[in-house]
Amino acid sequence: MMDIEVPDILPSQQDMELIDILWRQDVDLGARREVFDQNHRQKVHALQRRSEQEEEKKQQRLRDEQKALLDQLQLDEETGEYIPKPLASGAVTPPPANPLVVIQNVNFSEGDDSMSFDECMQLLAETFPLAEDTSACLDSSVPPVPSSDTHSLMPSKQPALPLASLSPAPVIADRRGPEMDQAWMELWSLPELQHCLNLQMEDPLETTAYLPTSIPDVQEGNYTYYPLSNAPNVGPNPVEACPPTFINAFEEVFHDMVAPEPMMGDANLGPKGFCGDAFYPDPILCPPEAVEANVMEHKESGILPELPKKPPLNAVDAHSHSPLGEALERCKQEPMAEVPDSDSGISLNPSPHASSPEKSVYGDGSFGFSDSDMDDLDFNPGSAESDYSEMFSLNFQPDDFQQSALMLSQAGQPEAQQDKKPKLHNAKPAEEGGQSEGPFTKDKQKRRSEVRLSRDEQRARALRIPFTVDMIINLPVDDFNELMSKHQLNEPQLALVRDIRRRGKNKVAAQNCRKRKMENIVGLEYELDSLTEEKELLQMERSKNGSSLRKMKHQLSTLYLQVFSMLRDEEGKPYSPSDYSLQQTTDGSVFLVPRTKKTHAKSKDHKPASAD
């Protein structure tokens, strides 16, 4: 089962990189808008969002701490109670095929490792200032040690730690001061945290049930030890060591990015450089989201074992760590008929911004919105909402709809192409040049089109349109009508779908029109060239004919004079050319005509010319 997990992780990380790239683009876009947009209202929005982001960031920190606590809880529980552990270790500790997998499993199963980790992290927290914890974590980002020996993990990652500091669990328990317990009690008392924990506890329970690799009983047993009452007993270490490292590390990573808070959780999951491989070599140092990501991948592989990881699945899977992702995850599991107008209370779009009052306006007010209004909402500077929705715009659609679209028409290809576009970007290192010079230096046209596309994607998502924009635009009329008839859409949704289709069609038509116009211009230029060339040829021929004509005239005049000089009158004297001229009739007869009285000469005085 270790071997099965390896291909699961790698594509997921690629997708995470893809998501990160898209997200960076969006962030970059938002930043630019922030720079260029001086609209006062948007400033107000930006300020509000900033405050909201700070608030959400706090909540995210709490979640990180909570998730770290979950890991520690699990470990400590296994340490303290060896009941499930033998099963887990026996099932999980085969020779590693992938260091990540091994580390993860070891982390979940080995109790001794948790002790070392607690000790190390506590020592880190005590020894290093808060800012250096990050560097400590970063230093520990050297390639994970592919060993099944759990004790070799921490010493190898923290070589500077004196081994004497490693102490068994009871010592750690002793070090937990009552003030830390009090702090954790306060943490646990936070409603958001408890809600987050509840959400997290639901999914792992489901997840482990699908786990094909490890023993479900053990996993479930571990998770069942997560009641809130247990938390304070084991909390101090995580709150003391792990969360600061997480937060500092992320702030280190994203210090130059306008990092909307909800993205952080996903950013953890995305590029491997942000998580396990670079900064957090193993789940110990990695945010628990990453562990959950792996778990969710297990879940995916459990649900669809015969299918390789599909990018949309991965994307949605990754999103499942945010409330939006969870909602999507549930929507994906629910019958799709419920998706368009979900009454589950978990709305698709407002999830990441549930705490934001604007979100409700955005979601509810989007009915009957105008495009300009939507634009204002979509592209608020630094809007996490915008970033989120644009990030999810490509993949947020449930698979069932995409597959239905493929079944309905072969027009689903553009969608696949659209998915391929970002992967082309993915070939480029995501961290290359960072945000400042990466996303917008190349392929700006394409990115811009993607951004424009995502605008309609955002609108569609705002109204929970259960189709992709590509489907709406590219499906043939019959298939489109069939699709629309299959899903009960309300009036705003229908209007939006019609607008999206009209705009998309018109966009394509405009492109074709411009293409034709350019082709016409090119054709006309070619025709102009050919006509110019023909004109030059005709002019050459004309000049040639002119010269020939002049030559013939010259010859004719010469011959005329020659003939005229031969004419003699009755007295034998030559005719004067000024007084007479030679004229030829139609029958070929030539007459000598006096110039001064032509008519008379013609009628009376004409004489037959006689040439000697």
Next chain:
DNA sequence: TTAACCTGTCATCGG
């Protein structure tokens, strides 16, 4: 800073 260019969108027309 400005102009040229590109692209999306809307209004309109015609098949």
Next chain:
DNA sequence: CCCCGATGACAGGTT
């Protein structure tokens, strides 16, 4: 009359 493509005009963003 409706649908849909074509196209001019305009706006906004990019180079």
